Amino acid sequence: MNISITATKARWENRLKAVIEAAWVYAIDLACEVPIFKVFWCRKATANIGRRVCCDTACSVRNDAELPSNPLLHSKTVPLKQSRHIMEELISSHFSSAHGASFAQALPALSKKIGNVPFRPSGSDYGVAGNTFRAYRGWSEPPSKVYRLWAEPICAQLDPSSLAGQLGSQEGFDAWHKSLADSLQQHWVETQGGALSFAHQHKLIDLFVKWLSAHNFDCKPLSASFLSHANCALDSQTLKKLNECLSMALPLSNPSMGDIHSRHTYAFCQNLIDRFATHHGGTRLLFDYFAWRRGGG
Numbered sequence: 001m002n003i004s005i006t007a008t009k010a011r012w013e014n015r016l017k018a019v020i021e022a023a024w025v026y027a028i029d030l031a032c033e034v035p036i037f038k039v040f041w042c043r044k045a046t047a048n049i050g051r052r053v054c055c056d057t058a059c060s061v062r063n064d065a066e067l068p069s070n071p072l073l074h075s076k077t078v079p080l081k082q083s084r085h086i087m088e089e090l091i092s093s094h095f096s097s098a099h100g101a102s103f104a105q106a107l108p109a110l111s112k113k114i115g116n117v118p119f120r121p122s123g124s125d126y127g128v129a130g131n132t133f134r135a136y137r138g139w140s141e142p143p144s145k146v147y148r149l150w151a152e153p154i155c156a157q158l159d160p161s162s163l164a165g166q167l168g169s170q171e172g173f174d175a176w177h178k179s180l181a182d183s184l185q186q187h188w189v190e191t192q193g194g195a196l197s198f199a200h201q202h203k204l205i206d207l208f209v210k211w212l213s214a215h216n217f218d219c220k221p222l223s224a225s226f227l228s229h230a231n232c233a234l235d236s237q238t239l240k241k242l243n244e245c246l247s248m249a250l251p252l253s254n255p256s257m258g259d260i261h262s263r264h265t266y267a268f269c270q271n272l273i274d275r276f277a278t279h280h281g282g283t284r285l286l287f288d289y290f291a292w293r294r295g296g297g
Contacts, residue, residue, distance in 0.1 A: 091275050099245040103290055104280045110289045115223035119215040126151035127211025128204060132235075135257065136200060139192045147204055150187040154180075160219035167222065173229035181205050199234070199260040206233035210288055232273050232288040234260050241291035242269065245276050 126148055136143035167173045181201055188196050196204075210233055213226035232238055239255035252259070260266050270284060277287040 088275060091272070092279055094246045094249045095276055095279060096245050096247045099241075100276070100280045103245070103277070103282060103287070106290055107280075107282050107286060110282070110286045111227070113289050114213055114227050114285075115216045115220070117215045119217055121152070121155040124148075124155075124211075126155070127207040132203070132207070139194070141191055146188060146191045147184075149191070150184055151208060154183075158217075160217035160222050164219050164222035164225055167225035167229060170229050173225060177205065177209070177231070180208070197258075198262055198266065199257045202260070202266055203233055203235060203257050206231050206288075210285065213285060227283055227285055230283075230285040231270050232284045232291070234266065234269055235292075237293065238273075238288060238291040239269065241287075242273055242276070246272070 125144070128144070128147060130144060133143045133147075139146070163176075166176055184204060185195055185201055188194075188201075195201075209226065209230050213223065213230055217223070235257040236255060239252070239259065243250045243252055243255065260269065273284050273287050277283050282290075
């Protein structure tokens with residue numbers, strides 16, 4: 001009995017450690033948005049409180065018990081890029097070798113799904129089937145109808161060459177992605193009288209982009225941009241697969257689309273997917289194709 005309790009406690013402690021490490025990688029990513037600086041740790045003799053110091057301003061971070069046992073993180077200066085690399089290694093240590101091998105092996109077949117279908121959007125569901133819309137309850141108009149009325153003119157006005165130029169960088173893609181999300185939200189409010197949740201809004205956008213990525217526009221740079229920069233649609237299947245790829249390190253038993261509460265949660269999950277996918281030679285979009293199965297199988 002005591003052995004069982006000890007094993008359970010150890011398992012949960014490992015999961016907590018993984019969550020803390022993952023969150024720290026995201027925190028460092030956010031730090032990249034400020035001017036270049038050095039990160040270093042100071043230990044207090046009494047409380048062993050770690051502190052990050054930047055431009056003469058200190059802010060509390062994890063205590064000593066929570067810090068990984070890496071000497072580079074204690075009592076010495078660590079350049080930002082080096083610190084970020086350390087945290088990426090901590091995350092990668094949780095990658096499931098079996099799932100990584102499976103993903104890497106599937107990449108050639110997954111890549112063939114990009115830019116493969118002739119673009120004939122008329123009468124399409126634009127990448128979102130009825131089973132997805134079952135989660136969109138309580139609206140005056142059928143959500144599928146509202147979504148398709150939004151997607152139809154976007155596809156009609158799509159200029160592959162112009163869009164490829166816009167999506168040539170991650171920044172360009174992110175700006176376009178935001179413009180899609182904003183326009184969908186505006187359309188939804190005008191049609192339905194209320195706003196979509198962040199999770200529902202971005203699930204539709206990422207499914208729409210995924211659907212576009214499957215089509216052949218006779219424009220290889222556009223397909224390449226989708227492949228390199230598109231996000232993974234977050235739902236129960238992709239979040240569950242993410243956790244499996246992290247060796248079940250995240251304490252989530254039944255993750256769902258509704259767990260994506262804000263842009264921070266969204267960015268955090270995309271970041272973890274990106275770490276795993278790029279580590280094994282893929283992208284977030286290819287992870288989506290890898291993780292999702294029709295019917296949930």
